[in-house]
Structure formats: structure tokens, C-alpha cells
Amino acid sequence: MLIYNSLTRTREEFVPNEPGKVKMYTCGPTVYHFAHIGNLRTYIMEDVLEKYLRYAGYDVKRAMNITDVGHLSSDADTGEDKMVKGAKREHKTVMEIARFYTDAFFADCAALNIKTPDVVEPATNCIPEFITMVEGLLEKGYAYEAGGNVYFDTSKLEKYYVFGEHDQEDLAVGVREGVEADGNKKNKTDFVLWFTKSKFEDQELKWESPWGLGYPGWHIECSAISLKHLGPYMDLHCGGIDNAFPHHTNEIAQSESYLGHKWCNYWFHVRHLNDASGKMSKSKGAFLTVSLLQEKGYNPLAYRLFCLQSHYRKVLVFDWANLDNAQTAYDKLVARIAALEDGPADPADAEETEALRRRFQEALDNDLNTSLAVTALYDVLKAKISGAAKRALIGEFDTVLGLGLLEAAARKAEAAPAAQEGDEEIDALVAARTAAKKEKNFAEADRIRDLLKDMGVTLVDTKEGTTWHR
Ligand code: AMP
Numbered sequence: 001m002l003i004y005n006s007l008t009r010t011r012e013e014f015v016p017n018e019p020g021k022v023k024m025y026t027c028g029p030t031v032y033h034f035a036h037i038g039n040l041r042t043y044i045m046e047d048v049l050e051k052y053l054r055y056a057g058y059d060v061k062r063a064m065n066i067t068d069v070g071h072l073s074s075d076a077d078t079g080e081d082k083m084v085k086g087a088k089r090e091h092k093t094v095m096e097i098a099r100f101y102t103d104a105f106f107a108d109c110a111a112l113n114i115k116t117p118d119v120v121e122p123a124t125n126c127i128p129e130f131i132t133m134v135e136g137l138l139e140k141g142y143a144y145e146a147g148g149n150v151y152f153d154t155s156k157l158e159k160y161y162v163f164g165e166h167d168q169e170d171l172a173v174g175v176r177e178g179v180e181a182d183g184n185k186k187n188k189t190d191f192v193l194w195f196t197k198s199k200f201e202d203q204e205l206k207w208e209s210p211w212g213l214g215y216p217g218w219h220i221e222c223s224a225i226s227l228k229h230l231g232p233y234m235d236l237h238c239g240g241i242d243n244a245f246p247h248h249t250n251e252i253a254q255s256e257s258y259l260g261h262k263w264c265n266y267w268f269h270v271r272h273l274n275d276a277s278g279k280m281s282k283s284k285g286a287f288l289t290v291s292l293l294q295e296k297g298y299n300p301l302a303y304r305l306f307c308l309q310s311h312y313r314k315v316l317v318f319d320w321a322n323l324d325n326a327q328t329a330y331d332k333l334v335a336r337i338a339a340l341e342d343g344p345a346d347p348a349d350a351e352e353t354e355a356l357r358r359r360f361q362e363a364l365d366n367d368l369n370t371s372l373a374v375t376a377l378y379d380v381l382k383a384k385i386s387g388a389a390k391r392a393l394i395g396e397f398d399t400v401l402g403l404g405l406l407e408a409a410a411r412k413a414e415a416a417p418a419a420q421e422g423d424e425e426i427d428a429l430v431a432a433r434t435a436a437k438k439e440k441n442f443a444e445a446d447r448i449r450d451l452l453k454d455m456g457v458t459l460v461d462t463k464e465g466t467t468w469h470r
């Protein structure tokens, strides 16, 4: 499989450290508010990647953190703490907020068929691990204490900016608008590993540490949690593109300094979902959620299809007309699958089935081209193979695409009244009665109605025509 690696800025053959096994890490949500559908675009695409790796035969172990502490809204080391902000907004404790929005996040994921990672670890579970790592960085000379906090010293690195895709403006941490420079830092790119002092003294959650009562910086979470569950060599690390800098850059700085070797080989970044006014963002206030889509009558899986129809490395612009199109496409797809003929698979299907499967795999092997994979799904419906072979192949592809197609088609088929024996005869009699009425042959029309009545069929005459039921 070819995958675009943000670290090398090229598409590379994916080769895990250990043959057949993949260690995959995902930056989890900050649980101070509902996830918006932009966040969920990232989780959908990561889910497809994980499922495709499993489909390809890899034994995948995937871990994800839950950021329930110490995530600053500016992404620098100053600014308002998101968790505290959420708690204040809702007059709840930070832990109440975290619990509520963690559950809401997984409910959204379930509605979107996003699998829960093998390991989900809230940051507040791992304070001893963070402290061990900060101690190690201090011992090795990569960190220093200043003004009550512990900072990572970026001047100790040969190369700090490992991802090259950032505007100069983004790189200027500490001089961005609204971000105050932190006088404790030796270098403007240094970042906090452990806080005991910050401008928000009302931080609710604090823990004892060798540096005093305090709490961890954001970036240390992912370094320590991935090390705890996936070990010192990782294959694949995922997140939205905004995570590349400073978050992932700082994760790499800490982890590789602490471990003394290269840490993670492939970095997978999903471009943003934008709306008409630009990037969708929780801090902007008004944003779209899965429940809002549901309230408006959309199936969350139509949103999943909408995401799959474009490449993860392209910015995706949301608008309602596009979601309408995706919903229509989804419904039609389900209807076509529901209408597939029953019957046994034909041995003659094997060759065409293999060709269709190859098309699907080639699409995803090519840097996860999900829109071509969806096209391969339509090709199955058009193919000259039996209904049974089509259904089997659609089910197979959907273990990766996660559109719940066979389930939705089965529900649709169940809801539609099954055609019964004798229906055709009744239809013919109803048509004959309609023709008799048209010719003003009412005696004949009445005769047919009585005949149908004897057969247990009731007629309902409406403006649009005659319907019947048993
Ligand atoms: P957060 O909960 O803010 O930490 O973000 C959770 C995930 O969503 C991260 O991987 C972010 O990079 C990603 N993300 C944030 N905004 C967007 C967006 N507009 N579109 C796609 N992904 C996003």
C-alpha cells in the first residue's frame, strides 16, 4: 500500500516495523464540547485506514487518548484552558464535562460506524507516566525548569520543524495574535511539559509532582500514552492536519529525545472540513454536529459517504446541497442492493469478482483513494455477476467503507411488503374493473369488485386510482 507520509512529504510503500503487525496511534478528542462534523471527518478517514489495514491482513493495534486535561486553546502554552472553559460555560466540574462529552463523542462515532480503538486512554489516567517522561527529559538535558514550569528545550534538537507544510505565520509560536509571549522560555519554540504556574490559577485538576502541584502540558499526553500501549517503535500516527504543528512536532521532539531513537515512521494527516466561512472549529461557537444532521433528517452514514467521496488530503467544503446529494446517493445505493435478486452464487462469477476486488484494492492501495473505492462499489452493482456474488462483494468492501449497506438494504427489504402469490391476478382484475368503469360498464365493474371481495380483497378508490389490500 502506498501512503502519503507527512514526514517525508512523499507517497511511500507502507512497511511496518514488524511484518504483519501495525501499531497505530490516533490523537483523540478534547472533550470540552461536542465533536463537530469536521473533527469527525478526520475520525472517519482514520477509521477507513484502520479497517483497510485489517482487510489487507495486518494485525492492527490502535490506541487513542482522550484529552480531558490541560489543552490550551491557543495551541501555544498560553491562552485559555479548553476544559476549564467548558466547565465554566456549563457550571459543571471538569470531570463531569469530560465524562459527558466523551460519551457524546463515542455515540457520534457509533452513528458513523467508526470503530472504537483497541485502547482508549484518558489523559487523567496517566499522570505517573507523564511525570516519568518529564523526569527522563530533564535527566537527559532536554528540559529545564523556569518560573515553576518545566519546558522542553527545542534548541537541543538538530531539527525541530520536522513537517515542512506550515506557513511562516503558523511557525511563529508566541508571536501570534492574541498569544502572549512566555518570558520563562529560553526559545520561542520551547513548550511546557509540566505546569505548576500559569495564568489560570483556577485550574481544577492538579497532581503532586517533583516540581510541585500541577498538571501536564498537552503534547506529553500522546507521547506517554502511545509509549505505554504501543511501545517505543510505532508505525503510524494519525490526526487532523492542524495537529502536525505544533502538537505532532512537539510529540516527536519529546518522544525521540526521551527514547534516543526514531519513534514513528508514518504520519497520516487529514485535511480539514471547511464551511463557507472557513475551517470548522469548536472555538468558533456555531458548528455542525451529528445530532444536528439527524435532527434535520439526514442519516449520519450519508455524511460518511460524503466524506468518502473525496480524498483525505484535499480540503472538503461542506454545504447542504452536497449533503443532500450524498443522502440521495446513499438511499439509491441501499435500494439497489435491496433489489438484488436472490439465488445461489454462480461459479462463473469468480473471475469477474476477482477483477472487481482488485479494482477496490488498487484504489485504497493508492494512498487511500476512497472515492475510487466507492466507484468500485458501483461497478459491482453494474457487473454481470449473480445477485448473491454482488451482495457478498458489497459486504466485503463495506467492512472497510463502513456504510452499513447490507444492514440498511435488509431493513429496507423487510419494510417493503413482500409480493404474495396471486398479486398479479388481483392487479389484472383491478385493471379490468378500471377499464369497465371507464367504459361506463358499471355492472361489469361491480361484478369484478364482488369477485375480489370473495377473494378477501378490499378496493380503495382514490383520485390517483384504485389501490387494494387483503
Ligand atoms: P480536537 O477535539 O479539537 O482535539 O480535535 C480532534 C481531531 O479533529 C484532531 O485530529 C483535529 O486535528 C481534527 N480537526 C479539528 N478541526 C477539524 C476540521 N475542521 N476538519 C477536520 N478535522 C479537524
Ligand code: ZN
Binding pocket: 026, 027, 028, 222, 247
Ligand atoms: Zn496527540
